[in-house]
Amino acid sequence: MDDQDENDAKGVGQNLVPFGQFIKIDTSRRMQGFDNGNSLAYDAYDDRNKTKKFIAIISGVEVLPRWSATAMYDNLNDTSFLRLVGSGVIRWPADGRQKYVFMYQSGAGEPLVDAKGNANMHWRHPEVTALLITPMARMLKEMKEKNFIHGSIRAQNIFYGSADKTKPIVLGDPLAVFPHSTQKSVYLTIDRALAEPYGRGVGSIADDIYAFGVSLVEILRKHNHLAQMSDEEILIRKMESGTYSTLIGSERFQATFLELLRGVLHDDAASRWTVDDIHAWLDGARMNPPAMKARKKANRPITVGGHKHLHRDTLALDMRNNPDEVVKIVENGELGQWIQKSMNNKNLYDEYQRVVERVNSLGSIHENKDYLACQMALVMFPQLPITFKGRTFTYDGLGAMFAQAVMGNENLDYFRQVLVLNIPDFAVATSRVGQNDLMLQVKVFESCRSALRSQKAGMGLEKCLYLLCKSAPCLSAKLKNFFVYGDASALLSYETMCKSGKEHALLLDRHAMAFFSVHIPGAMDKCVHDLNSSDKNRQVAGNLRFFALMQKHAKGKPMPEIANVMLGSLKGLYKRFNNLEMRKRIEEGVTDAAKKGDLAGMSAILDDEMSIRRDNKAFEIAKKQFQILQSEYDQYNRKLSDKKSYGVVNGKDAAAIVAWTISTAITFMTVMAFLSGYKVF
Amino acid sequence: MAKKGKKTAKTKKAKAGKLSAKGRLLLIVGILLGVVFLPTSTLLFIGLLPTIASFLFSIRGKGPRTSTVFAMNVAGCVPFVIKLWSGGNDFDAAVEIVTNPRYMSVIYTAAAFGYMIDWVVTGIVSSYLYQRGVSRMKAIKNSQQNLVKNWGANVAGGLQSQYEDSDDKKKPQKDKADQ
Structure with missing residues (x-):
């Protein structure tokens, strides 16, 4: 699908962008309902049969589309997933740049909830179960089995299966944007909601289950009592009262749904219902959703960020943004005393001491105040994302945030510091990921540090970026339009x-x-x-x-x-x-x-190594031959320089031979003449 | 080492100034023979004067080779020695021969012919050898040029610059071709 240049040459109309051999994307016909953040959806059709319709979602480099996950998505068989018919690069006429397009089969109805959050669903209890919860549970199960994270489950991205609303729902696009980056804060677990959009990480199936729970609330509720609240207020209430209480409020839901919602909206990922739990619930099993763990309250408050804190989680929140105050309460021992005496938590105190030791080993506590605040906040509330020097991200969200920084030409030294100080390693260690995932993540961070130690091309910060963010396309400045x-x-x-x-x-x-x-x-x-x-x-x-x-x-x-x-x-x-x-x-x-x-x-x-080797060998022989000839030449040159004496010795030898030959002949003839009686003189 | 040095110096001195024992013996035998065969030795002494002169005055490597002059000088003397021996073989007969200008001119002409052979043959042979050397040098240069032609100036090693210079002369043409 990458032969966009050939297609450009085919002279397709101004509003039509070719995709592959037969599909045309009509840029004049938007399909807003299928937009995913800044990835916009357009109508597309098969040129051979114009009734064959498609939805084309166009993603620029900046939204980090999940090109690397297309094969995995294609492998999902459930009919409630939007069927991907193709993906690849096209040249987008509006800006002349290459974009990644995800081509889905059309046929889904309108979204269950409109862009303003108003549900227009009139399904009754059995229909909700059969047409919404059951297919969603099936999809979650398949995603879990095939290790695929959706990251875009929200009420606005769930569609009726058909125009007459009688078919099971269809779940919208998960690929056109980085997971969770376009989710509203309310759909995100507390830790991911605190992080920057591209620092939220890929997450796990538990995050999709949570988002499904929030979507269900949005779809089923009659009134939106959170409409007047800001994202931050909702988040604080979630932390204080839990997501379930925050979202349900005074809304009346069927008791059976409440059981499901309590399970899937649990704030503790480890206690949240799993896919199997949802299926058991669908099968009619009576399940007791785990109760929210009571937050331990301190005997006396500690003041950070102008707030008096009695709970370690809210204290951690304020610590992240007030490193100077953290330095102060660590230096005067107030925080240590508060943990030991007011919280009476020995394990937490041990962790606290370990952090203080680690920061002291780096040098002055004042010079490393950001690191101290970051580590201390994670110790106080391990579910929090990492906050370092004002930026917040999860350990698996560092890569996407890094990619955004590269695209925004930001100073990248921040990411070098994060990696060199082992900040994400500490965060992943305090998180509750499995041993295998933990080892894999730590290995990636270790590879990054190894790349940072090298100045060679292909290493350094650039390599860290691509190691951390596998879905980042090549961000070379040379390839900015590609x-x-x-x-x-x-x-x-x-x-x-x-x-x-x-x-x-x-x-x-x-x-x-x-x-x-x-x-x-x-x-x-x-x-x-x-x-x-x-x-x-x-x-x-x-x-x-x-x-x-x-x-x-x-x-x-x-x-x-x-x-x-x-x-x-x-x-x-x-x-x-x-x-x-x-x-x-x-x-x-x-x-x-x-x-x-x-x-x-x-x-x-x-x-051709063989040819090169043979040539070198022959060249060495030729060089030696040249030297031998040269030394012979030099000898001749030296001897011939005295033309008068050259060959004289040989000449005199030859003359002597000639003279002796003549002399012998004369003597012989004389003797013979004498013997024969002939008198010479 | 010092001993060895002394020994070598002594040998050189002996060679330069004094005859060896063997040489002395030969000289004595020669003088005795000369006295015993006085007519022949008189004739030969006078007849071989060109050879003696050649021996005494030739500088090493230069001038005629004594053996060449000697060969022809001897050839000139032989008929008169036979004449002496076939005659009285006395001192007077020897004096008669050496005082006869015709005989002596024959002997000395033969010796002169020896000088001439030395001069002519040496000249011809040395010229021939010189030309052969020049031809060989040309052949070597040709072989080297062929090597450079096949392998480039690098094959010349330390002499690369000489051959690069010759390449440089071709360069402007190449650049023009590129343009």
Whole structure:
């Protein structure tokens, strides 16, 4: 679905954006009911059969759409999920940027609750159970089994199964935005509601069960007694009285529903009803929802943030925003005394001391006041999200918040501090996640710290971002108009970029390297050594090899533009081959491959280790031969420099031989003449 | 070491100034033979004067080689030695030969011919060898050029710059082609 450029060329009408081969998105026909936050829904249809309708939800990079979860969502079989027919990248005509589109099959009715929160449902008790709660319970069960977190369960995102409202509900889109980022505060558990929208994390199925409970209240209630309250007021009331009491208020619900609501709206995730509990309730089992645990009250109050606190949870809330006061009450021992004497909690005091020791080990308590306040708040109320230097997030929400900061060009040193100070590790340790999840999370944070220790390209803060936020597309500044989330999309994006003719062969920057080292580690590992080299030629070789591996991996189409850009920078690489004839052959081979857009072919020719080894060996022999010839030449040069004496010795030897030969002949003839009686003189 | 040095110095001194025992013995035998065969030795002494002159005046490596002159000088003397021996073989006969200008000119012409052989043959052979050396140098240069042609200037190692210079001369043409 990534061949947007080809589709652009097809000359589709101004209001129609092609998706794939046959689907057209009509940008003039909005479907507001299916919007998910800033991801807007549009009408779409099959070009071959215009009665075949779809809902296209368009997501920009900034909302961190869950492209990595599409396969998992596609695997969900329940008919009450909106059926995903496709997903991929399109070029959005309004801003000329690439967007990620989720294409759902149309057919769902209107939402159960309108945008203003007014329910327009007239189902009676059995219908509510059969058409709303039962399919929802089924979906929750399947999501739990397939480890999928929805993150967008809310009354406005639940639709009638058909226009006549006689079919089971359909649950709206979960993929177009980061989980929980578009949820209203009321749909979120206390910890996630306190966090920034993108710092809320992915959460667990317990969060979806909670959101289902809130949705049920919104759908079933006759009056909205919370309408006049702000999100903060609702949150404080939730903390003080519990979600169930806050939401139900004086509203009258059927007793059976109250039992379900009490179970699913429990504030303690561990005590909240599970999917199995909901199914047991549907099967008619009489269940006693766990009662809210009583909050332990201190004997005397402690003042922080201008409030007198008798409970550790509200104290923790104020501690987060008043680090100076936390330093003061820690230094004068007031907090320690309050925990020991007023709360009479030895375990809490031990935790308190451990935090004080940890902060002291870092240096001055004043210099580390933010860290102290953050850690102390977590100790006082472990369910709280992390609050450090005014920003609040859950341990699994750090990545998305980090991605937002990168997109907003914020100072990223904050995230380095968070990781170096092990802040999320402490939060995950105090949370109630399972041992496996805890180990996985800690491993991720440890990998981040390891990446931070390295200055190499593909490491550093950039790598931390992609390790922490798996659904972040590549946020390289070079790719700001593109949505790069994998090898195929990367190749197409770089191919488009290279068409401009302004690019050079070093296409991969630090962000891109970090992104690919997380998402295509196999390919990046084979190139990272060259990419980090100070030699430009090796960097070019690394770039070419990486794109070749991506092309091979994606079984992609020819990439003539990338190949052309690469070709322009390969002169230095040809010099790896010493034999000039071979170099010429290589150059010709690479040029031919480049013309075909065959990056893999180009790389294979240049990276042929056997040829390089053979060439080097032959070159060494040639060098030795040259030296031998040179020393012979120097000898001749030295001897021939004195032309008068050169060869004289040999000449005189030859003259002596000639003279002795003549002399012998004369002597012999004389003797013979004498013997034969001939008189010479 | 010091002992060895002294020994070497002594040997050199002996060689330069004094004859060895063997040499002395030969000299004595030669003088005795010269006295015993006085007519022949007179003839040969006078006849071989060019060889003696060549021996005494030739500087090492320069001038005619004594053996070449000697060979031709001997060839010039042989007929007269035979003549002496076939005649009276007395001192007067020897004096008669050495005082005969015709005979002596024959002997000395032969010796001069020896000088000429030395001069001509040495010249021809050394020229030939010089030309052969020059040709070999050219062949070496050609082989090296071929190596550079096949492998580039790097093959020359320390002499790379010489060959790069020759490459540089070609460069402007290449740049023009690129443009």
